[in-house]
Amino acid sequence: MTDEPYRTIIEPFRIHSVEPMRMTTRAERVAALAAAGYNLFELHSQDVLIDLLTDSGTGAMSAEQWAGIQRGNEAYAGAPSFYRFLDAVTTLFPFRHVLPTHQGRAAEKILFTAIGRPGLVVPNNTHFDTTRANIEFSGAQAVDLPVPEGLVPSVRHPFKGNLDVAALDRLLAGRADTVPLVMVTVTNNSGGGQPVSMANLRAVREVCDRYGKPLFLDACRFAENAWFIREREPGYADVAVADIVREMAGLADGMTMSAKKDPLANMGGWLALNDDDLAEQCRSLEILTEGFPTYGGLAGRDLEAIAQGLTECVSEDYLRYRIRSVAYLGEALEAAGVPVVVPFGGHAVFIDARAMLGHINPLRYPGQSLACALYEEGGVRSCEIGTVMFGLNPDGTETPAAMDLVRLAIPRRTYTQSHMDYLIEVVARVAKRADSLPGMRIVSQPRQLRHFTARFEPVG
Amino acid sequence: MTSPELPVTTGRQLGRRSWAEPWKIKMVEPLRMTTRAEREEAMAEAGYNTFLLRADDVYIDLLTDSGTNAMSDRQWSGLLLGDEAYAGSRNFYELEDAVRRYYGYQHVVPTHQGRGAEHLISQIAIRPGQFVPGNMYFTTTRTHQELAGGIFEDVIIDEAHDPQSEYPFKGDVDLGKLERLVAREGAQNIAYVSLAGTVNMAGGQPVSMACVRALRGLCDRHGIRLFLDATRMVENSFFIKEREAGYAARSVAEILKEFCSYTDGAWMSAKKDSLVNIGGWLALNDRALFEDARNLVVVYEGLHTYGGLAGRDMAAMAIGIAESVQEEHISSRIGQVRYLGELLDVAGVPFVKPVGGHAIFLDARRFYPQLSQDDLPAQTLAAELYLDSGVRGMERGIVSAGRDPKTGENHHPRLELTRLAIPRRVYTQAHMDIVAEAVQDVYASRAEAKGLTMAYEPRFLRFFQARFERL
Numbered sequence: 001m002t003d004e005p006y007r008t009i010i011e012p013f014r015i016h017s018v019e020p021m022r023m024t025t026r027a028e029r030v031a032a033l034a035a036a037g038y039n040l041f042e043l044h045s046q047d048v049l050i051d052l053l054t055d056s057g058t059g060a061m062s063a064e065q066w067a068g069i070q071r072g073n074e075a076y077a078g079a080p081s082f083y084r085f086l087d088a089v090t091t092l093f094p095f096r097h098v099l100p101t102h103q104g105r106a107a108e109k110i111l112f113t114a115i116g117r118p119g120l121v122v123p124n125n126t127h128f129d130t131t132r133a134n135i136e137f138s139g140a141q142a143v144d145l146p147v148p149e150g151l152v153p154s155v156r157h158p159f160k161g162n163l164d165v166a167a168l169d170r171l172l173a174g175r176a177d178t179v180p181l182v183m184v185t186v187t188n189n190s191g192g193g194q195p196v197s198m199a200n201l202r203a204v205r206e207v208c209d210r211y212g213k214p215l216f217l218d219a220c221r222f223a224e225n226a227w228f229i230r231e232r233e234p235g236y237a238d239v240a241v242a243d244i245v246r247e248m249a250g251l252a253d254g255m256t257m258s259a260k261k262d263p264l265a266n267m268g269g270w271l272a273l274n275d276d277d278l279a280e281q282c283r284s285l286e287i288l289t290e291g292f293p294t295y296g297g298l299a300g301r302d303l304e305a306i307a308q309g310l311t312e313c314v315s316e317d318y319l320r321y322r323i324r325s326v327a328y329l330g331e332a333l334e335a336a337g338v339p340v341v342v343p344f345g346g347h348a349v350f351i352d353a354r355a356m357l358g359h360i361n362p363l364r365y366p367g368q369s370l371a372c373a374l375y376e377e378g379g380v381r382s383c384e385i386g387t388v389m390f391g392l393n394p395d396g397t398e399t400p401a402a403m404d405l406v407r408l409a410i411p412r413r414t415y416t417q418s419h420m421d422y423l424i425e426v427v428a429r430v431a432k433r434a435d436s437l438p439g440m441r442i443v444s445q446p447r448q449l450r451h452f453t454a455r456f457e458p459v460g
Numbered sequence: 461m462t463s464p465e466l467p468v469t470t471g472r473q474l475g476r477r478s479w480a481e482p483w484k485i486k487m488v489e490p491l492r493m494t495t496r497a498e499r500e501e502a503m504a505e506a507g508y509n510t511f512l513l514r515a516d517d518v519y520i521d522l523l524t525d526s527g528t529n530a531m532s533d534r535q536w537s538g539l540l541l542g543d544e545a546y547a548g549s550r551n552f553y554e555l556e557d558a559v560r561r562y563y564g565y566q567h568v569v570p571t572h573q574g575r576g577a578e579h580l581i582s583q584i585a586i587r588p589g590q591f592v593p594g595n596m597y598f599t600t601t602r603t604h605q606e607l608a609g610g611i612f613e614d615v616i617i618d619e620a621h622d623p624q625s626e627y628p629f630k631g632d633v634d635l636g637k638l639e640r641l642v643a644r645e646g647a648q649n650i651a652y653v654s655l656a657g658t659v660n661m662a663g664g665q666p667v668s669m670a671c672v673r674a675l676r677g678l679c680d681r682h683g684i685r686l687f688l689d690a691t692r693m694v695e696n697s698f699f700i701k702e703r704e705a706g707y708a709a710r711s712v713a714e715i716l717k718e719f720c721s722y723t724d725g726a727w728m729s730a731k732k733d734s735l736v737n738i739g740g741w742l743a744l745n746d747r748a749l750f751e752d753a754r755n756l757v758v759v760y761e762g763l764h765t766y767g768g769l770a771g772r773d774m775a776a777m778a779i780g781i782a783e784s785v786q787e788e789h790i791s792s793r794i795g796q797v798r799y800l801g802e803l804l805d806v807a808g809v810p811f812v813k814p815v816g817g818h819a820i821f822l823d824a825r826r827f828y829p830q831l832s833q834d835d836l837p838a839q840t841l842a843a844e845l846y847l848d849s850g851v852r853g854m855e856r857g858i859v860s861a862g863r864d865p866k867t868g869e870n871h872h873p874r875l876e877l878t879r880l881a882i883p884r885r886v887y888t889q890a891h892m893d894i895v896a897e898a899v900q901d902v903y904a905s906r907a908e909a910k911g912l913t914m915a916y917e918p919r920f921l922r923f924f925q926a927r928f929e930r931l
Binding site for chain 2: 134447
């Protein structure tokens with residue numbers, strides 16, 4: 001008899017409901033890919049076997065969340081489901097005002113419509129695609145200030161998501177009057193799902209205080225970030241995840257949120273903040289584009305699912321399983337010689353496509369090429385996070401992104417270890433023929449957020 | 461034939477055969493009763509704005525028919541069959557099929573609800589300074605048109621502004637008004653014609669097929685686009701079947717498709733006709749305009765194959781669209797609204813006639829002749845009705861009309877109405893009886909009403925969040 005923990009970390013749940021998947025042949029996938037213009041966003045989901053396009057809205061809800069779906073009250077104004085949602089949010093994030101939105105980008109849209117305008121600059125460790133788009137849409141400039149380690153995929157550092165505090169200080173020293181607020185994205189998605197330390201948040205807060213600037217969190221993956229703080233930062237090993245989350249929130253003046261990530265919901269988001277005047281302005285904007293402030297463009301049932309999900313996602317058993325299962329995938333790929341971003345992030349494993357496909361110029365989109373190859377090989381859908389997503393400047397010119405990554409985002413509680421084992425084989429097979437993969441050329445693209453609808457063709 | 465020994469149904473008392481719902485109840489939601497004292501406190505706390513009440517304090521919620529519908533068991537099954545893939549969800553293609561089949565448009569962009577679609581169409585189809593003629597304003601529609609730089613111009617027929625006119629198609633456009641606007645401003649300065657069926661602010665009043673056909677001709681002559689707010693177009697189609705010559709033998713589905721065929725596209729809040737709790741779409745026949753919409757939807761709503769909706773909600777919408785055009789459904793739907801109208805008519809309560817598709821609109825001017833419009837009679841009536849019985853309605857008068865964006869002056873709409881919107885498939889005949897008695901009692905004590913004044917006024921769409929004080 002021993003109380004020593006087992007090495008195998010199992011899922012802290014069993015399966016309540018399943019969804020059949022459709023197998024496809026290589027010939028079918030080749031045809032589907034061509035029909036989609038080599039853009040995986042354009043594939044029909046029925047043609048995808050393992051869908052790692054995103055961890056956003058794709059998680060499996062719990063039986064309790066489904067019970068919330070049944071319980072949802074659909075009153076247009078003042079629904080009890082809203083008050084349950086409000087309670088759950090303010091328990092973790094005690095901000096004065098909480099505005100539900102249909103999803104995260106709507107919260108960003110409202111915030112930056114209220115405070116953005118030409119001439120302003122919004123710093124962040126790394127802006128995510130929709131954040132950047134909403135800031136640029138307002139005429140303001142989105143500036144990334146990651147720590148240098150965050151830009152080198154192969155460097156191991158416990159908090160590669162940190163914001164470069166010295167760079168922030170320099171920016172504010174030069175042009176404080178043009179910065180309406182400072183943002184920190186936890187975890188840093190575009191930088192590989194890397195966490196931000198409490199010490200870094202505290203240092204950013206101190207700089208913000210010195211210049212009198214509000215600090216907003218893009219908090220989509222707050223629970224995963226809090227778990228990394230607990231695991232890696234001195235002094236937090238015995239602190240409950242929920243308390244770490246509250247401490248993070250306590251350092252900020254507001255947050256934008258997509259409930260489709262850590263809160264385990266399929267839809268929803270919110271904007272929360274302390275400033276009364278800004279909140280009033282945001283509420284008016286919310287009504288225009290989202291819905292009345294007690295439903296924000298969500299069905300009452302979705303507010304219930306978010307409220308329940310918020311209590312589940314800070315569970316330590318859940319987070320241990322979640323983070324461990326992502327690392328399982330990462331370790332296996334590393335062992336197979338695939339260049340991956342280390343240490344492994346919270347929600348995804350990021351393959352360094354620029355390193356893996358060294359023969360492809362970044363402006364020929366090595367990430368897009370690799371993502372297409374993974375689909376063709378095994379029906380795996382991943383997402384390019386690189387020059388396709390970030391390379392197009394507002395003036396129409398193109399520059400290579402800092403990194404060319406392919407993200408294998410793991411939906412929460414959806415896939416099993418055997419799905420991951422299959423995936424590992426698919427990646428390893430593609431890695432063997434990496435040298436032969438073609439570059440890509442854009443055939444047509446929109447002016448903004450081109451990665452969603454651009455069409456490509458292989459070159460060479 | 462009625463026998464005097466038998467209890468007499470309400471239908472018999474009203475001199476007709478009773479109707480019944482073409483479904484039975486599968487899942488219920490308990491209601492909470494409140495006392496007058498609790499309601500006094502709740503109403504004061506809500507600043508005499510029914511929008512600011514907690515739903516738990518409401519007995520019968522007629523605030524809106526938007527998103528408050530009861531879904532069918534098939535729609536609930538659709539929720540479980542939701543495919544939550546971020547891109548290319550199966551449910552998107554089901555929705556696209558349903559819109560193509562029943563509304564007939566080529567390209568479909570889902571949005572999280574109707575105002576998301578209004579936002580998109582306004583942004584892509586209006587150049588600043590252009591006019592947007594329409595058959596009476598709707599609150600969110602006009603606000604989006606104005607934010608895009610458009611100038612709304614009301615071209616509805618005059619009968620629409622007269623709550624006592626029994627004209628069968630009070631939603632029709634006055635083609636003369638529209639021709640004069642085009643002559644005055646030039647066709648190039650008209651962004652598009654914004655046609656709503658039915659017209660909510662006029663009392664849920666329908667547009668005739670003859671009108672939309674003539675509009676199509678006018679628009680073709682001048683090269684102007686015609687877009688439809690299809691939110692309650694199924695209800696509109698039912699009225700055409702009932703009232704317009706030549707349509708009695710046609711199905712509601714056929715009428716809907718013919719009506720849409722005269723327009724270039726539509727935006728939709730599926731939370732009304734389509735029997736869902738969330739969702740909307742923008743549909744367009746023009747490929748280039750669709751590309752614009754598709755590129756913009758991703759900024760505001762979500763990727764164009766989910767538009768800010770869970771896959772399950774697109775599934776429920778696709779099923780709801782098919783259910784919404786069933787003749788038994790739509791006739792029972794409108795039958796229930798009419799039933800409430802009959803009960804109020806018998807008691808002499810003033811309301812907009814003929815009864816519209818989705819709501820009874822009480823005529824607050826005639827209800828409270830002692831109040832001037834600046835004393836907010838419709839807001840007052842909504843508050844009094846809640847205080848009396850826990851029934852929640854909505855102001856549709858001077859507060860909803862807002863201010864002129866140029867002059868800053870209050871609009872003074874001719875219609876000063878309190879809307880009792882009936883959610884679809886939610887309340888029973890007994891609930892309607894309660895509502896009728898509540899309105900009758902408030903009408904009996906109408907002389908005591910003193911009116912309200914606005915204490916807090918938000919900048920946009922003020923009716924949602926404004927606070928009031930008693931005069």
